[in-house]
Amino acid sequence: MRKGHMIYGGLGLAHTAILDAPNIDCREFLRVLLLRADSRSANLGVRVLAEGTAALVRQAWGPSTTVHLQNFDGGDTGQSFNKAAIAKDVFRKNGPIKSTLRKYDVVIDVCGGDSFTDSYGLKRLGLILYTQSASQKLRIPTMLSPQTIGPFTNRVARALASRSLKRMTMVLSRDKASEQYSASLGRPVDLSATDVVFALPAPTTPKTxxxxxxxxxxxxxxxxxxxxxxxxxxxxxxxxxxxxxxxxxxxxxxxxxxxxxxxxxxxxxxxxxxxxxxxxxxxxxxxxxxxxxxxxxxxxxxxxxxxxxxxxxxxxxxxxxxxxxxxxxxxxxxxxxxxxxxxxxxxxxxxxxxxxxxxxxxxxxxxxxxxxxxAQARLTEVLAALQMSGAERTR
CATH class of the missing domain: 3.40.50.2000 (Glycogen Phosphorylase B;)
Structure with a gap:
């Protein structure tokens, strides 16, 4: 394992165990890539997911944590993760996507909050699953941030999604229905949380x-x-x-x-x-x-x-x-x-x-x-789970 990576294990723990877990410092040099996250999208809901997840990551692993955002067609990495990039990456050991992923210690897929499904089409899901698989094969700790999981109506899509879920270091849903759906795919979630909007600071605005x-x-x-x-x-x-x-x-x-x-x-x-x-x-x-x-x-x-x-x-x-x-x-x-x-x-x-x-x-x-x-109590559990997941860093 290269320097800077953390050692992870599946949680599978009761909420009480997570809440009682000690805070483990895994902050130094940590670089985190948020996939399918965009803080400049015209859709402010997409911005919520990007900024809320980034806020959670920094609260868990420290304000000095480097957090980069990556969407399909661009982001902080300077590299697109779209169909054209996959075509250049798929048969190459050092393709553009794999080379970009290797720069990070943790990969968290935000999936636009509700895109881990085939409801938006198989092409979109294929882009998501390819990047998740590439990260997992590189043995980078790969997580699914709090989101809606499913549904999958296509049998092949369902099987591929199940395989990806089972390879995740951590899976977080944002509701009980998604928790149940993930379990039906053979991968119980580590926590049923809520939306990351509750990680953002609330403004104090007069009621006008x-x-x-x-x-x-x-x-x-x-x-x-x-x-x-x-x-x-x-x-x-x-x-x-x-x-x-x-x-x-x-x-x-x-x-x-x-x-x-x-x-x-x-x-x-x-x-x-x-x-x-x-x-x-x-x-x-x-x-x-x-x-x-x-x-x-x-x-x-x-x-x-x-x-x-x-x-x-x-x-x-x-x-x-x-x-x-x-x-x-x-x-x-x-x-x-x-x-x-x-x-x-x-x-x-x-x-x-x-x-x-x-x-x-x-x-x-x-x-x-x-x-x-x-909602904030649920996100407190997520913070504890993220802190606990960094069980030990290699130096």
């Missing part, structure tokens, strides 16, 4: 806004998740209902302006102009700005999961309009069940208003405090 509404450009246009026509009608009905109740609305995009259809800004601008007499528009300039905006609200209603998680983690209650299975299990695990499922709930607007009739915003805010405490 009433309701911040995040409308998804992904769902507004034709998509594979929900009927876009129904989604548009539901959004307009919600705005009308909130205005009738006297709630000022601030529209906030969570995927910033970019050439793809997955872009929240045009819809937010359009809606703000359409309802300009009783609404406002707040377009974030950064992740920190977005967190300040949601922190300034009394309530957030959003279709982007991390728009809602950014709110909850900063102390603002949120009502997610969920479009996939990644929402509810994660939120239920930390005690938040005020979720509207756009795939199955027949009337999202009525359910949203029922929540507001049943609970005052003040009550939701008080409950939110407990949710944040539970």
């Amino acid at each position: 806004r009433d309701i911040v509404l995040n409308v998804s450009g992904l769902l507004w246009n034709e998509n594979s998740h929900v009927d876009s026509t129904v989604y548009r009608a539901s959004v307009h009905s919600l705005i009308a209902a909130l205005q009738e109740r006297g709630h000022p609305i601030t529209f906030m995009p969570h995927v910033l302006d970019n050439p793809r259809s997955d872009n929240d800004v045009p819809i937010a601008v359009e809606l703000a102009h359409q309802y300009e007499t009783t609404t406002d528009l707040a377009v974030p300039t950064s992740l920190q700005d977005a967190r300040s905006i949601v922190s300034s609200a009394r309530l957030v209603i959003g279709s982007r999961m991390h728009a809602c998680l950014n709110a909850i983690s900063t102390g603002t209650p949120a009502i997610p309009w969920a479009y996939s299975r990644k929402f509810a299990p994660l939120l239920e695990d930390i005690g938040w069940d005020e979720v509207v499922d756009l795939r199955t709930d027949p009337d999202p607007v009525k359910i949203t208003l029922d929540i507001l009739d049943k609970h005052s915003i003040a009550d939701l805010t008080a409950r939110n405090v407990t949710v944040v405490e539970r």
Whole structure:
């Protein structure tokens, strides 16, 4: 084993054992590569995953730890990990990807939070599995950061994912459903944690806004998740209902302006102009700005999961309009069940208003405090597990 690497073993420990483990100093010279992590993405949820995971790593292994981010088409390494790079790497001992991976002591795959699945296509999964396999074959400690695991509908993809999971030094899920799915693939997770957004510092922002509404450009246009026509009608009905109740609305995009259809800004601008007499528009300039905006609200209603998680983690209650299975299990695990499922709930607007009739915003805010405490307790377990995993360093 080369100098600087740590010796790891599978954890497979009860949470109490992890919490009781001693802190082991493995900080000096440590270089960590976060795969599928991007702090400059137009999607602020992707930035959350990158910055939250980096924050966890530095909290576990010290602020001097070098953390580099790597996405498919570029990153801090200066090397792409895309299809073209794999073609140059696959039959070479010192190909561009392998040579880059050798520079690091630990590799942690963030997988964009929910990309360890074949739901986004086999090509994307193939890029993920190749890099994981290359890192594992080089005997670099390779981990899966807290994320959604699965589903896999393709039999070959399922088998390859199972093999990769079994070779991981550590596997962390962010909800119980993913924990169960990983176990079904033959690799029980080391911890069921939560989203890394709760590792980010919360801004202290005065409450100057009433309701911040995040409308998804992904769902507004034709998509594979929900009927876009129904989604548009539901959004307009919600705005009308909130205005009738006297709630000022601030529209906030969570995927910033970019050439793809997955872009929240045009819809937010359009809606703000359409309802300009009783609404406002707040377009974030950064992740920190977005967190300040949601922190300034009394309530957030959003279709982007991390728009809602950014709110909850900063102390603002949120009502997610969920479009996939990644929402509810994660939120239920930390005690938040005020979720509207756009795939199955027949009337999202009525359910949203029922929540507001049943609970005052003040009550939701008080409950939110407990949710944040539970989430941070789960991440404390992750920190202990990461510290424990560095059992001994060779010098």
